Amino acid sequence: MSRRPFTPKVITANHLISGDVIYWSADSCWVSAHADAALFTEQDAADAQFAIANAQQQIAVGVMLADAVMGDNGPEPVHFREEFRATGPSNYFHGKQAEIASAGA
Amino acid sequence: MYHYNDFDRAFLNERNAQFRAQVERRVAGNLTEDEFKPLRLMNGLYLQLHAYMLRVAIPYGTLSGAQMRRLGDVAAKYDKGYGHFTTRQNIQYNWPTLSDVPDILDSLGEVGLHAIQTSGNTIRNVTADHFAGAAKDEIEDPRPVAELLRQWSTDHPEFQFLPRKFKIAITGSPNDRAVTKAHDIGLRMVRNEAGEPGFEVIVGGGLGRTPMVGKVLRAFLPKADLLPYCEAVVSVWNTLGRRDNKYKARIKITVHENGIEKISELVEERFNTLRPQFSGVDQELLADIEAHFQPPVWEASDTGVFDAAYATDPVFRSWVDTNITDHKRDDHAIVSVSLKAHGDTPGDATTEQMHLLADIARDHAYDELRISHEQNVILPHVKKSDLPAIFEQLKTAGLGTANIGLASDIIACPGMDYCALATARSIPVAQQIANRVQELGVEHDIGALKIKISGCINACGHHHVGHIGILGLDRAGVENYQITLGGDGTETAAVGERAGPGFAYDAIVPAIERLVLGYLDLRTDPSETFLATYRRLGAAPFKALLYPEDAKHAA
Numbered sequence: 001m002s003r004r005p006f007t008p009k010v011i012t013a014n015h016l017i018s019g020d021v022i023y024w025s026a027d028s029c030w031v032s033a034h035a036d037a038a039l040f041t042e043q044d045a046a047d048a049q050f051a052i053a054n055a056q057q058q059i060a061v062g063v064m065l066a067d068a069v070m071g072d073n074g075p076e077p078v079h080f081r082e083e084f085r086a087t088g089p090s091n092y093f094h095g096k097q098a099e100i101a102s103a104g105a
Numbered sequence: 106m107y108h109y110n111d112f113d114r115a116f117l118n119e120r121n122a123q124f125r126a127q128v129e130r131r132v133a134g135n136l137t138e139d140e141f142k143p144l145r146l147m148n149g150l151y152l153q154l155h156a157y158m159l160r161v162a163i164p165y166g167t168l169s170g171a172q173m174r175r176l177g178d179v180a181a182k183y184d185k186g187y188g189h190f191t192t193r194q195n196i197q198y199n200w201p202t203l204s205d206v207p208d209i210l211d212s213l214g215e216v217g218l219h220a221i222q223t224s225g226n227t228i229r230n231v232t233a234d235h236f237a238g239a240a241k242d243e244i245e246d247p248r249p250v251a252e253l254l255r256q257w258s259t260d261h262p263e264f265q266f267l268p269r270k271f272k273i274a275i276t277g278s279p280n281d282r283a284v285t286k287a288h289d290i291g292l293r294m295v296r297n298e299a300g301e302p303g304f305e306v307i308v309g310g311g312l313g314r315t316p317m318v319g320k321v322l323r324a325f326l327p328k329a330d331l332l333p334y335c336e337a338v339v340s341v342w343n344t345l346g347r348r349d350n351k352y353k354a355r356i357k358i359t360v361h362e363n364g365i366e367k368i369s370e371l372v373e374e375r376f377n378t379l380r381p382q383f384s385g386v387d388q389e390l391l392a393d394i395e396a397h398f399q400p401p402v403w404e405a406s407d408t409g410v411f412d413a414a415y416a417t418d419p420v421f422r423s424w425v426d427t428n429i430t431d432h433k434r435d436d437h438a439i440v441s442v443s444l445k446a447h448g449d450t451p452g453d454a455t456t457e458q459m460h461l462l463a464d465i466a467r468d469h470a471y472d473e474l475r476i477s478h479e480q481n482v483i484l485p486h487v488k489k490s491d492l493p494a495i496f497e498q499l500k501t502a503g504l505g506t507a508n509i510g511l512a513s514d515i516i517a518c519p520g521m522d523y524c525a526l527a528t529a530r531s532i533p534v535a536q537q538i539a540n541r542v543q544e545l546g547v548e549h550d551i552g553a554l555k556i557k558i559s560g561c562i563n564a565c566g567h568h569h570v571g572h573i574g575i576l577g578l579d580r581a582g583v584e585n586y587q588i589t590l591g592g593d594g595t596e597t598a599a600v601g602e603r604a605g606p607g608f609a610y611d612a613i614v615p616a617i618e619r620l621v622l623g624y625l626d627l628r629t630d631p632s633e634t635f636l637a638t639y640r641r642l643g644a645a646p647f648k649a650l651l652y653p654e655d656a657k658h659a660a
Contacts, residue, residue: 016138016203017132017202019152019156019157019202020155020156057138058132058134061152062152080521080579080583080584081521084521085154088155089155089199089522091522091532091536092185094200
């Protein structure tokens, strides 16, 4: 059986205490911004890092791989669901978009 | 309304203490997420897209002023200053942290509120007619029975691991405002030939991926037999219901696969076994509960102030015409407070709004509030003479929108703005439709119209029973919206029919606009509603409005 060709991915989850969306970085720690996530272009590396990230049950819930592409400032989501996770809801300026705005202010 | 006794308080305190310890064990690493998840779900705590979500039950939609005030306090202290009222008469908080949830539950427990069985494969919050106890058309207030069902189903040892969730709705009126035919069990109060009140028991209704209108299992069930009969129904399904496939686990599938006759046979058999085991303690309990639901001591009032304001103030008159329903007393009224201000999120209320509603309830409405499945707040008992003053107060907090039952009074689930299950957004579609009908200024001309939007096939937004239903889907990584037409959630329940191919996110609002404006030309006169016109003409002219290109080719 042939495997589907691997597409680049980030590792993401929700933080156990806050519930915030978090991403796995190249330094093997959890970060808040999608752009700071490590982008894995090879299956083996993604699987190996996924195993390490997924073992951090005390920090992360629902660890998963999500498709992403490299953009100007770092990895960007491919699917609209991941775009919402990376920014926040569209009806209020809450969630990540607000965090980013207040961090930049 | 029902007030907790020592047993209720002790039970709730114990449950909350258990959950606090479970959260501590999870944080300390003594429970894995797999172990913790079912425990948090039993207490209404989900993990959604951006954060945890806590779903708090509002049993049969009834709240006191103090309870509403506390809901507002919790929103301010532990969330972002608002809460979201749902189609199941619950409230959801979208941003609590795990570490705060035990404190939130304790705070809610102080006013007799909880989040137990708002999730999981259990009997969920019993929903009821939001006009219960006030409606002119009512046989009896169904809430004592709903409270009895709540007590019976809470922590019921036989029903903690059901094949799937189980939802019961109840109405005391022939006009069904509780969507009873779309529930696992729907209870409609009726009278027998001797004039005694009892229930028509409807079973196997539901929305979701396989929408079905419930079937009558018993045309008349004496009131006293309700608990053993419901226990028989759930018990039969608990044994027979499919556990191999979650999409086929709900009782609607069990009824569909086995036939209503077979289910009826099994239920009656089980009922005959169970009936003698109910020694009458349930009826003693019911009598006690009924005492809690005695109507308030009515304050008679002269309607002169109301009549004068109605005659002279067109804004007040418009609000009365849409948002007020006849009360069983002529000098009182039922007020529906719209949580659908044009452009706002359907069902959301801020802390300030909740506090104001609590104050109005305390000062003018015998301290009672209701949450409707249509995501609005009801003041069930208001003296007509107080209506002008209440309207002025509501307007100061953005609660004076005169749109109940109109095109902008849209049900919308949280959709992909919040929900982990969603396949598309619902809220912005609702906001845009509401804004558009306001811009066009046609809302009152269109009249009664129910638009209902779900952001996935699970149908929390009741799209199947919307006159216009909108279902948001993910089609190859892009949001796409299917329209259904002719749905009906009342006593004449019907599942809407799919109109045709879906619409892109930026095409769905124009499609709805063509539909509602086109309807104005199709109706015989302004008294013929959208639904009545659809039923008279069928789908064809409405499809032509939605797909003008196809209509051209066909011509």
